[in-house]
Amino acid sequence: xxxxxxxxxxxxxxxxxxxxxxxxxxxxxxxxxxxxxxxxxxxxxxxxxxxxxxxxxxxxxxxxxxxxxxxxxxxxxxxxxxxxxxxxxxxxxxxxxxxxxxxxxxxxxxxxxxxxxxxxxxxxxxxxxxxxxxxxxxxxxxxxxxxxxxxxxxxxxxxxxxxxxxxxxxxxxxxxxxxxxxxxxxxxxxxxxxxxxxxxxxxxxxxxxxxxxxxxxxxxxxxxxxxxxxxxxxxxxxxxxxxxxxxxxxxxxxxxxxxxxx
Numbered sequence: 001x002x003x004x005x006x007x008x009x010x011x012x013x014x015x016x017x018x019x020x021x022x023x024x025x026x027x028x029x030x031x032x033x034x035x036x037x038x039x040x041x042x043x044x045x046x047x048x049x050x051x052x053x054x055x056x057x058x059x060x061x062x063x064x065x066x067x068x069x070x071x072x073x074x075x076x077x078x079x080x081x082x083x084x085x086x087x088x089x090x091x092x093x094x095x096x097x098x099x100x101x102x103x104x105x106x107x108x109x110x111x112x113x114x115x116x117x118x119x120x121x122x123x124x125x126x127x128x129x130x131x132x133x134x135x136x137x138x139x140x141x142x143x144x145x146x147x148x149x150x151x152x153x154x155x156x157x158x159x160x161x162x163x164x165x166x167x168x169x170x171x172x173x174x175x176x177x178x179x180x181x182x183x184x185x186x187x188x189x190x191x192x193x194x195x196x197x198x199x200x201x202x203x204x205x206x207x208x209x210x211x212x213x214x215x216x217x218x219x220x221x222x223x224x225x226x227x228x229x230x231x232x233x234x235x236x237x238x239x240x241x242x243x244x245x246x247x248x249x250x251x252x253x254x255x256x257x258x259x260x261x262x
Contacts, residue, residue: 001248002207002226004261009201010035011046011192011225013210014057016233018045018254021158024064025232027255032066034258041261043072046195046208048150048185048215050077050123050165053100071198076149076185077101077123079194081108083147083184088119094139096132096168097123097149119145122172122180124155124165133168137175146178150185152215156233186210187218192225209257211235213245220248230254 012018018028035043045057045068052060054073061068077097081104084093093110094117095102101123105112120139125132140146153166173179184190186208196203207226210216211233220227229247231237232254240246251257 002204004207004249006205007207007226008040008042008205009195009199009207010041010043010228010257011195011206011208012043012254013186013208013212013216013233014045014047015049016156016211017209017216017230019060019064020156020233022060022063023158025253027232027253027258029065031254031258034262038261042199042201044195044199045073046075046186046191047073048076048124048152048191049155050075050080050101050149050185051098051126051155053104054078056100074191074195074198076191077104078108079191080121080123080147080149080184081105081110082194082197083182083190084110084119084121088145091118091145093117094120094135094144095123096121096125096128096136098125098127101125117144119147122146122148122165122168124149124152125168128168133171137172140172140176140178145182146172146180148180148183150191150215151183151187152185152212156211186212186215187222189219189223192219192223207248209254213239213243213247217247218245221245228257230257 057073092113152164154161155164209228217227227247228249
């Protein structure tokens, strides 16, 4: 387990870690201040939620009083784009996603094609229709490369949770017998490597900070990075008793982590 002083970059989950719904969580503002005042320390927001673009998140953070630069946020959607450009360059994609995710793909130079695609990508689509799922199943059944942006079953919101992409992955498997060939987001190594590529910080100096054991904390072992659990969202301390996934560090919230770094 690395000492916190040896960590240069803290990857911050958003939902349940930095804020919940439209409410900033306790300690988040203090954490940002400490990061800005501590030499050699930086952070990057890293979220599995691909239903919104980086710009959407920056606008949300702006409403909470933060003026972050464009490169301060990375989504599983952006990481999926990087994967496609590296592994399937120039390929046409059938994308199940929100209009903002579609725009992000197009802006990045990914060609979207619903009729004759070369690959299928499943994102967290809050505009999902039966027709979209039907077409996706047809393409997956045909054997096209099948990529999912992340594996989460639920997305935390104020007052509870909303169904996430995991349920759609299960739907497609039930209908086609296939799991995604690649899942980009936490706890998979792809998104950690994308963050390392984006920032230039090696994995050995990176820590993942989040509230979920099966994504935020599990990526620690998978990607070989330090894992830090905050008890401000989905996971309660008693959940750790019978969990095979264990964090390197535990803090009540980001404020407590900030104080430990300081």
